[in-house]
Amino acid sequence: MTLSIVLSCNAALLMVAVLAAALGRRPIATPVVYGLCTVVAMISLFVALKHLLGAAPLESMKLPLGIPWLGAHFRIDALAAFFLAVVNLGAVITSVFAIGYGSHEVAPLRVLPFYPAFLAGMSLVILADDAFTFLVSWEFMSLTSWALVMAHHRVEENVRGGYVYLVMASFGTLALLLAFGLLAGPDGSYSFAQIRATHPAAGLAALVLILTLIGTGSKAGLVPLHVWLPLAHPAAPSHVSALMSGVMTKIAVYGFVRIVFDLLGAPLWWWSIPVLTVAGITTVMGVLYALMQHDLKRLLAYHTVENIGIIFIGLGLALAFKSEGMLFAAALALTAALLHVFNHSLFKSLLFFGAGAVLTATGERDMERLGGVIHRMPQTAFLFLIGCAAISALPPLNGFVSEWLTFQAILLSPELPSWGLKFLVPSVGCLLALSAALAAACFVKAYGVTFLGRPRTHVAEKASETDRYSLAAMMFLALLCLVGGILPGLFIDALAPISSILIGERMPAQFGAQWFSIVPIAASRSSYDGLLVFLFMVISGALAAFAIHRLASDRLRRAPAWDCGYPDPSPVTQYSAASFAQPIRRVFGTTVFHARELVEMAPPNDSRPARLTVELHDLVWEDIYAPLVAGISSLADRLNGLQFLTIRQFLALVFCTLVALLLVLAVWS
Amino acid sequence: MVLIRDLAIQCAQMLLVLLLAPLFTGFVRKVKAKLLRRQGPPLIQPYRDLARLTRKEVVLADNASWLFRVIPYLVFAATWVAASLIPTFRTGLLFSWSADLIAIAALIGSGRFFLALAGLDVGTSFGGIGSSREVMIASLAEPAMIMIIFTLALIAGSTQLSAMAAFMASSAVGLRVSLALALVALIMVAIAENGRIPIDNPATHLELTMVHEAMVLEYSGRHLALIELSSSLKLTLYVSLIACLFAPWGIESAGAALPALALGAVAYVGKLVVGGSLLALFETSIAKMRVFRVPEFLGAALMLGLLATLLRFVSGSF
16 A cells, blocks of 8 residues: 555656646746645655554565566565655655745756656655666666756856766666676576575675675765765755755665665675775765865765765664674664664755755855855744754754764674774774764854855845745754754654664664653663753753843943954955865865965065965875776777778677687686 | 752752852962962952953944854853763762763863854954864864763763763772773863863963964853853863763762762862862963964874774773
8 A cells, every 4th residue: 555655656746747847937837846746745755654653564566667577566664664754755845945946946947847757766766676676766866866967057067067977877877787787696586575585695795795885875975986976966956956965865875775784685794894994984085075165055065975974884883783693783873874864864955955045045155255144044044053053963953863873883893703893993983073073163164154254245245035935944854853853762763663674673662761861772871862951951041041131231232343453344354164174174184185275475575465375186086086087088089999990890800809709708618 | 859859969060060160260270370479369250250241231243143142051051061960979960861971072062063153153353263273173172082982981881971980980990001091182182172271271362372262252241251151161071070080089879868978079179179280280381382283182182092992992901
């Protein structure tokens, strides 16, 4: 029942896409399309939640689509239901936001038809139960999102982002294709049920793991496969950016969990090592890249890379624990990762919505041209602040809960017997702690430079508050961030069936413990109570406010800023995004980005101003991609000669190839 | 009955840290002055300062937003909650289970996050310099703190402060290399987090190397009073934390009677006196660092914390 409803919802979304194309440029199209998407996604969300919370049995279905002898298999279990809920929650809120935001769209026909199709593509990846359907849905999702990235195709930067995205998405799909090929074995048993029944041998499984890490990692944004993400995510309209960053990256996480935890069989001890290494590097690199940005949306996109790293740290720990039979700890680590999946989808969407609201109000994404927006957009500023606090893992909001659970999982790992992990896990813990602190720095910068201070340009001065739909969507997300922080037990319990399926063990029931606290292992070991922390903060803040206002003077006078007696009237003298990040750039950037600062002082008697030039190098791009691209182009140039052969040369070439292939075959058998 | 007593003790603890915090700041100042052969301000000077500030009107910059006016309360709330969850004279506080040491560190982080925002709100270059340096310091001090917490949690088998203090007071703890490393790292982090010499100078107001004072430069009146009180609280908090973890003698367990509690309180005050004197001695005997020396200092703390954690992972006996 659940499955057929969800599949019908996806069919409905595809029909909405057709309708959007039919409606064309009529102004009614925007509210109709987004309104329909809201309704359909809400039905899916409701059904998925009912399946997840009601601990319903798994359902599967085979439709006569696709390859005739294979058909299209669909299946919904707790894992799929959870990710379906994440996707559709994101879809509902994004569609509500877009009812308001989409009315500013200059090229609606380039967005509206692809948007519902993109939503359907994401849901279908989750529901797919055979390799063919999975890959087709995966490509469908990639291509529809690519079309959305290219919505504003006249901006040169977007074209480049779209191109890099297309190449990386194809590369990722290629890796997944090979992974599924290996999983299916020589008999070509492509349905997941058959793959589950026959686990591949250890060597093949290792290859599948690496290919899956590459395939899903390129979609999720693991370093060094992240390069497309900060180019493509900001290029799309802001509500699509929110979906791509908040939700689509989670589909990649789903793909990884599905293949590695479900299809691949029992993990070996070393599987966690590549996952944890890549994840640890990803967290810190992601946030360091984010700190160097001054484009608000690009900063958020880089920050997604960091959060994906945190999620993969949890998944890597779960693999390590599972391979050693520490099922309880594995359940804890997996729950932490999945909770972070949910939490990140909330606050990242909220932040992208906020960035979108600022973008429509001012036409600017560049933080260096904003400032003081809090005076003109107080509500957006307040909601964006909640998003910033949540993503910086500040208690009592939700981001802290998932990081806290990850730390608790790390504290269980000294019992792992392997020596590699004994060194790796604390180092990854250190990287995680470092990235948490840097994330706070990054969002002080993002918020402080965009919303606080004095307006740097006229557009920032003239901004006006965004529309009601957008505000309602952001308000709902901010509320969920708070609820997720103060009642975390509710969400942790909802994830229990997933770890029961994938690990065979679950965390103890949390909801209903005293004062809604969470106790992952034992009360004597660790516990955290978001509700009480929240209440304490409210009470002590209120007490302070009360005491101050009763006892102290409440006089207030507005005056020019003090600034040690030398306030400068020009807003250029404030700290900018670049100057705010300068100390961190100096501490970390000299090694990570080979950052250099060149000060060019004019000689005496010359009235030219001094200039400070900052040089940053994206080493991933320069050392990995640039040589690769250069190699491929030079190879392509050489191969180009093959097009201009004479007929005899062509025939000789064909003959030689045939002989070579026959030789290979002879040696092989 | 037990609940009421526990509640009373929890409240007493909250009030104790709140009321002692300015006195402690005054004490450190006094000892520093004495070491420099100065008379120094009276011990109760911080209370007088706070009272005077609350009587004065607030001069708010033209450009200050609503956030600027809310932040002192937020910072104070976060710091006070964190401070009142650290056992001072009795473990097993009524609400100690509501936040473990990781959460306490994160609460302190929240305070700093908002204070750094306040530095950027008015849009002056002084505020910006303070904020950007504060987050640079925090970006190394926080992970160092987490690594210290890891070490201690792995030794004590808990991240719960009450359980940790009880374990540290028991004979099971013994002398360990990792504990020594963690203690050194924790002291370094505490110095950095409180902006003491050699990281920052709490006594200056017009120096280009200042951090904390630059962030709060635009605050005045009651807002400044709250910020000053919060930084006193934070200093007391760190000294209490070090005392609770590394000198847990005299902290009474949950079932202690009233006289024992009084003794515990006296022991706590004694620890504050010793901690404050050591801090003053350290501060007078060292010169302030250049700002870009600070990462090296904190990087050392982070490496010590990581080393201690690694030792714990490699062998249970270190």
